[in-house]
Amino acid sequence: MIAALLSDIHGNLPALRAAVADAEARGAERFFCAGDLTGYGPFPSEVCRLVAERRMAGVLGNYDGKVLEAIENPAAFEKAMKPAKWRILDWTRTNLDRKARGFLAALPPVHRETLPGGFALLLVHGSVLSADDAVYPSLTSRGLKTKLGGERPDIFVCGHTHIPFVRRIGGVLVVNCGSAGHPVDGDPRPAYALLRIAGLGAPSARIVRFDYPKGEVLAALAKTPLPKSLSRDYEEGNKRRWMP
Amino acid sequence: MDAVTPRPEATEIEYKFLMPEPAAKNAVLDLLRDKGYRTSPQRVVHQQDLYLDTFDWRLLRSGLALRLRRAGGAAIYGIKSLGKVEEGRAERREVEVRIEGNAADPTAVADKRIHAEIDPIIHPRRLLVQLAVRTERIPYRLRCPEGAQVELVFDTTSFSARGMNRPRRSKPLYEMEAELKKGPPADLEALGRLLAGCPGLLPSRQSKLETAIERLGIVFPSKNPPPPLRVKLEDRLDVAVQKILSFQFHRIEENLPGVLADLDTEFVHQARVSTRRMRSALRLFRKAIPEKAAADLAADLSWLGALFGGVRDLDVFLLNLPGATATVARAPERAVAILTRHIQERRAVLLSDLLNGLASPRYRRFRTRVAAFTGRPPAKKPAAPLALTAVHTFASERIPELFQAVLAQGRKVLAKPKLRNFHRLRIEFKRLRYACEFVGPAYGDGLKPFIGETVQIQDCLGELQDTVFTRSLIDGLLEEWKGNVIDPRLLFLFGELYELQGELARARQAAFREIWSRFDQETTAAGLAAALKRA
Numbered sequence: 120m121i122a123a124l125l126s127d128i129h130g131n132l133p134a135l136r137a138a139v140a141d142a143e144a145r146g147a148e149r150f151f152c153a154g155d156l157t158g159y160g161p162f163p164s165e166v167c168r169l170v171a172e173r174r175m176a177g178v179l180g181n182y183d184g185k186v187l188e189a190i191e192n193p194a195a196f197e198k199a200m201k202p203a204k205w206r207i208l209d210w211t212r213t214n215l216d217r218k219a220r221g222f223l224a225a226l227p228p229v230h231r232e233t234l235p236g237g238f239a240l241l242l243v244h245g246s247v248l249s250a251d252d253a254v255y256p257s258l259t260s261r262g263l264k265t266k267l268g269g270e271r272p273d274i275f276v277c278g279h280t281h282i283p284f285v286r287r288i289g290g291v292l293v294v295n296c297g298s299a300g301h302p303v304d305g306d307p308r309p310a311y312a313l314l315r316i317a318g319l320g321a322p323s324a325r326i327v328r329f330d331y332p333k334g335e336v337l338a339a340l341a342k343t344p345l346p347k348s349l350s351r352d353y354e355e356g357n358k359r360r361w362m363p
Numbered sequence: 364m365d366a367v368t369p370r371p372e373a374t375e376i377e378y379k380f381l382m383p384e385p386a387a388k389n390a391v392l393d394l395l396r397d398k399g400y401r402t403s404p405q406r407v408v409h410q411q412d413l414y415l416d417t418f419d420w421r422l423l424r425s426g427l428a429l430r431l432r433r434a435g436g437a438a439i440y441g442i443k444s445l446g447k448v449e450e451g452r453a454e455r456r457e458v459e460v461r462i463e464g465n466a467a468d469p470t471a472v473a474d475k476r477i478h479a480e481i482d483p484i485i486h487p488r489r490l491l492v493q494l495a496v497r498t499e500r501i502p503y504r505l506r507c508p509e510g511a512q513v514e515l516v517f518d519t520t521s522f523s524a525r526g527m528n529r530p531r532r533s534k535p536l537y538e539m540e541a542e543l544k545k546g547p548p549a550d551l552e553a554l555g556r557l558l559a560g561c562p563g564l565l566p567s568r569q570s571k572l573e574t575a576i577e578r579l580g581i582v583f584p585s586k587n588p589p590p591p592l593r594v595k596l597e598d599r600l601d602v603a604v605q606k607i608l609s610f611q612f613h614r615i616e617e618n619l620p621g622v623l624a625d626l627d628t629e630f631v632h633q634a635r636v637s638t639r640r641m642r643s644a645l646r647l648f649r650k651a652i653p654e655k656a657a658a659d660l661a662a663d664l665s666w667l668g669a670l671f672g673g674v675r676d677l678d679v680f681l682l683n684l685p686g687a688t689a690t691v692a693r694a695p696e697r698a699v700a701i702l703t704r705h706i707q708e709r710r711a712v713l714l715s716d717l718l719n720g721l722a723s724p725r726y727r728r729f730r731t732r733v734a735a736f737t738g739r740p741p742a743k744k745p746a747a748p749l750a751l752t753a754v755h756t757f758a759s760e761r762i763p764e765l766f767q768a769v770l771a772q773g774r775k776v777l778a779k780p781k782l783r784n785f786h787r788l789r790i791e792f793k794r795l796r797y798a799c800e801f802v803g804p805a806y807g808d809g810l811k812p813f814i815g816e817t818v819q820i821q822d823c824l825g826e827l828q829d830t831v832f833t834r835s836l837i838d839g840l841l842e843e844w845k846g847n848v849i850d851p852r853l854l855f856l857f858g859e860l861y862e863l864q865g866e867l868a869r870a871r872q873a874a875f876r877e878i879w880s881r882f883d884q885e886t887t888a889a890g891l892a893a894a895l896k897r898a
Contacts, residue, residue, distance in 0.1 A: 256855035257841060260862060282851045288862055304851050 120235050121146045124296045124312040124324070126153035126244070126278025127180065128170075130160025130211070131300030131353075134309045135169055137331030138299045145313060145327070151230070153278035154180025154244035156223070159301050159349055161339040163211050166300075167219035178242055179226035181250035181279065186212050187223055203346055210345055234274070236316050241272035245279040254295055256284040263288050274314065274322055283310040283326045294324045307333075307356035376548065378555040379567035382537040387563050388501070388517045391539065394561055395515075399508035400554075402515070404501070410434035412496040413469050414572055417488035418527055418627050425484045428572045429477070431469045438466045442480050445570055487682045489627050493526045494575050505554075511546025513554060515539065522575040527620055533578035538567060596805045600651035600757055601750035602741050607644045607801050608660075609737040611637040612730075619721065625714060628678040635671035638664055643797040647761070650749040656736050663729040670720045673713040676832055677706055683829065691859040695852035702856060705840075758802040759895045765795040766891055773879055780872055782831060789824040792817055809894040816887060820878050827871040830864040837861050 123142035128135045139150070152175040157163035163186075170177060189196045189212045197205050215223075228250060230242040245252035247268035254266055254277045267275065274292045282304050283297025297310035308328040316322045337350050351357055382388070392402055413431045416422045422429055423445070432439045444456040460474045470490040472478065481490075498520045505513040520536040541558065543551040558564055569577070592610040594603045614637040621630030642664045645657050684703060688694040720726060745751065772788040796817050803810045837857050 255858075256851055257837075257857040257861070259858060260865060282854070284851070284855050286855070286858060286862075288858075 120148060120316045122149040122151060122234075122314040122316075123147040124151045124153065124276050124294055124314055125175070125299040126296035126311075127155040127281055127298035128152070128160070128166050128300035129155055129158050129182070129298065130163040130166055131309070131331075131336050132160070132162035132165045132169065133333070133335040134300040134331045135166055137329055138309065138311050139169070139173060141327065141329045142311065142313065147313065150175040151240075151242055151276060151314075152177035153242055153276055153296055154178045154226070154250065155182045155278065156180065157186050157211050157215060157219075158182040159207060159211075159345070159352070160336060161343050161345065162336075163214060164216040164219040167215075167222045171222050176230050176232060176242065177226055178230050178244050179223060179228055179250065180244040183223050183226070184250060186215060187220065190215070190220065203348075207345055207349075210343060231272070234316055234322075236319050236322070238273040238316060238322050239271075240274040240276060241267070241270055242276045244277065246277060250279070253280045254293070255280055256282060256286065256295070258286065258288060258293060260289040263291060263293065267291075274324075276312075276314075283312065285312065285324045285326060287321075292322050292324060297326065301352060302356040303352065305356050307354060376551065377540050377542040378551065378558060379541075380539045380558055380561075380564040381567050382517070382539055383563050385517070385519055385537055387537070388539070391517075391558070391561060391564070392503070395505065395557075398557060401506040403504045405504055406502075408434055408500040408502065410498050410500060412498065412571070413492045413525075414494040414496065414575070415470060415472075415490045416493045417485050418491060418621060418629070419488070420493070421485050421488055422481060423572070423576075427480070427484070428570065429472075429481060429490070430572075431466055433465060436465075438462050438464065440466075440472060440474060440477055442477055443570075445573070487628065491526045491626055493524075493528065493581075494572070494579070495523045495525055496571055496575055497521050497523075505541070507546065507550045507554060509546070509550045509553070511550030512544045513546075513551060514542045514544050516542075520571060522579055524579045524581060527624070527626060528579065528581050531579055533575070536571075536574060536578070538571075539564070592801075592804050594754060594802055594805045596753065596755040598754045598805070599741060599750060600648055600752050600754065601745055601747065603754050603802070604644055604648040604652055605737045605739075605741075607648075608641055608733060611641045611644070612733045612737070615641075623718060623721070628675075628682065631671055631674050631678060631717075635668065635675045638668045638671055639793070640797055640800075642668065643794060644801055647794070647798050647801065648749070648757075651747050651752065651757075652736075652750070653745075653747055656732070660729075660732055660736065663725070663732065666725065667720070667729065670713075670717040674710060674717055676836075677710040677713065679829055680833060680836060681706055681710070683833070687833075687860055687863055688856070690863060691856065694856060694859065698850060698852035698856040701850060701853050754802055754805050758798070758805070762795070762798055762802070762895060763891070765791070765798055766888070769795050770883060773883060777876065777879065782827075782868070785824060785827055785872070785875070786831070789821070789828060792821050792824065796821065806894060810891075813887070813891045813894055816882060816890075820875070820882055823871055823875050823878055827868055827875070830868040830871070834861055834864045 123138070125135070125138055128138075142150070150173050152170055154177065156166045156170055156177075157180075160166070185196070185208060189208050193209065193212065196208060200208065228243065229247060230240075232240045232242070234240050241247070244250040246254055246266035247270060248266060252266065258266070263275070272291060274294065276294045276296065278296045278298070280295060281298040281302060282295060284293075284295050286293045294312045294314065296312045297304070299309045299311045302309050306328060308330055310326055310328050312324050312326050314322060314324045333353055336353055340350055340353075341347075382391075395402060411433045413433075415429045415431065426445045428443045428445055430441045430443070432441060439459055439461045441457060441459045443458075458476060458480065460477060462474065469492055472481075472490065498518050501517040503515045503517075505515045507513060516539065518536070518538045518540065520538065522533045522536070524531050539558070541551065541554055559566060567574075575581075592606060594606050598606070615634045618630040618634040618637070621627060622634055642661060645652070645661050645664070649657055681703065684699070684706075688699045742750070749757065769788070769791045772784070772791045776784045776788050796814060799810045799814050799817075803814065837860060841857065
């Protein structure tokens with residue numbers, strides 16, 4: 120079985136479409152999404168719709184959760200956030216249609232599934248502890264134990280940091296899918312992971328970087344009041360401050 | 364250095380003769396012409412050869428000479444086997460690699476073939492320029508009566524010592540070399556016989572490198588430097604500890620030139636080991652020496668040990684890093700390079716602290732204290748309670764106690780294999796081993812087999828401790844860099860290296876059980892008891 124593991128699409132529909140096409144061309148039969156479908160990008164509802172249509176097993180991301188909360192209580196967020204950040208959140212919450220809202224609201228924080236071969240997959244956004252928690256490539260076995268909160272899956276899939284990696288730690292295949300729509304690790308190409316399970320052999324995964332029609336998202340972004348600085352992220356895969 | 368042009372490995376056969384003076388050249392040429400040889404002079408060549416080796420001459424000791432030759436704007440690395448020279452006839456295996464540029468840093472040999480030859484021998488040592496040889500070569504093309512072509516060269520060579528050697532120059536050497544260029548070897552042999560009969564010519568018995576070493580009076584560093592430790596069974600303990608401290612301090616000082624010039628990691632290592640041994644000696648013999656003097660020296664040694672230790676720990680990390688990253692699947696090269704550079708920078712800071720420390724008044728005071736302590740005549744009525752105890756009496760009691768402490772801790776480790784228990788065992792082992800080594804000379808070779816039995820366990824425990832250090836270093840770096848922009852590939856490498864340490868630690872712990880089961884035997888205890896009794 121081959122499965123595509125996606126995360127942090129952040130409203131970038133052209134990138135999501137390209138990721139799905141690329142993964143299918145590589146033989147992906149299943150899709151998993153580790154959350155954060157919305158925010159930053161100009162297509163939050165469309166992304167939710169495509170994820171729903173493709174029946175991707177998914178979880179709620181921290182930004183998605185924030186969007187849902189901001190719909191209910193915008194004043195609290197406006198007060199607490201920096202204006203530029205609030206502008207993005209405000210635009211996203213007001214441009215999220217009812218169907219997309221309902222889809223996000225139905226997403227669980229954790230998804231568990233037994234894959235062919237009996238391999239237990241655990242899908243979260245940040246970690247089992249919280250959608251805001253971060254799993255970086257420097258993860259140690261001790262750190263993993265904490266992040267798993269007592270669970271012991273064979274495959275641990277997460278996102279959130281936008282830094283993709285695959286590591287095998289103490290018998291657990293750890294996959295951070297990176298970001299399929301808003302890369303920030305200096306490589307402007309979005310990323311997803313391909314998981315391969317062949318019989319009873321140990322599952323393996325690798326990170327795939329792919330190209331997509333960037334112009335579409337840039338053009339759509341230009342028509343929104345979203346900060347123009349966001350286009351730099353799409354152009355450059357802007358580096359953020361990584362907290363190890 | 365970029366492109367390199369390797370020349371196929373060749374076996375060089377030549378005749379070499381020593382000449383008493385440069386003027387002998389004319390007599391040789393006259394003789395050859397009389398015998399039907401046709402001689403035609405070629406252009407004079409001036410060349411500089413730099414001989415590279417580790418500070419402890421590992422290549423030479425393995426029968427190899429590595430040379431960078433600069434002549435006529437070209438730079439050529441050559442590695443030669445130091446084959447036998449009989450009656451002036453030398454036969455050597457030789458690999459030569461011509462490089463672009465002039466090799467500004469001769470020790471940075473950028474050729475895989477040379478590295479393949481030398482790395483297994485020199486690792487983890489560094490290369491340094493040991494000798495410089497300047498030669499004026501006056502070549503002649505020689506056509507033998509039988510038709511063979513030979514290159515005949517008259518050399519005037521001067522030698523100078525570099526690296527850690529005492530700087531000096533030697534008198535020039537006059538040599539003549541005959542090398543077959545075309546034709547049957549029998550023609551060269553005939554020429555060799557003719558030249559051997561030439562008055563004043565003596566067959567050369569050694570290579571230029573060997574001649575240079577001899578003429579420059581180069582002394583190879585030895586693991587057992589003079590003066591030897593002469594602890595005797597009947598020595599009073601206060602006298603024995605003076606001898607031990609003097610011996611170990613001598614070793615620190617002996618390694619300082621290498622530390623100051625940062626020639627090789629081995630110097631810091633050896634100096635640190637001696638510092639540890641001095642501290643251990645003060646602890647072991649504390650009841651035999653004046654309290655105040657011991658406390659002052661211990662404080663200085665603690666300070667000095669921390670300075671050496673900081674550099675050494677990073678050296679070990681850097682030495683282990685290539686092996687560790689080789690086992691990490693998909694180790695990102697850039698991340699390895701970033702990490703290496705960062706640790707090297709960190710080491711440079713610690714080395715600077717160390718060098719400042721060695722140049723400080725505190726080190727001078729320490730030196731004075733050691734000299735005062737080791738140089739004073741033994742007190743007639745010493746205050747220290749064990750000062751007058753004989754070495755044998757002390758050793759036959761204390762060493763079995765230390766051995767029992769090791770056994771107890773080792774069994775504790777087996778029951779509770781916690782890292783802190785392993786670390787404690789390592790310390791107990793060091794105390795036992797050092798005690799045996801301190802009094803070892805008094806027992807002849809009696810304690811050597813027992814000391815040998817502790818080495819394997821100590822190596823195992825040392826490797827385990829290295830994994831603990833590496834993990835703490837990574838933890839420290841991640842903590843220090845929190846909030847900074849870090850290349851994700853570096854984070855990946857950290858994660859993998861961290862986990863690798865765990866695997867190594869588990870492997871070492873498993874190995875320990877096996878090694879320990881061989882050590883914790885009646886025969887080990889009996890061997891130690893017998894060695895201490897035999898005296």
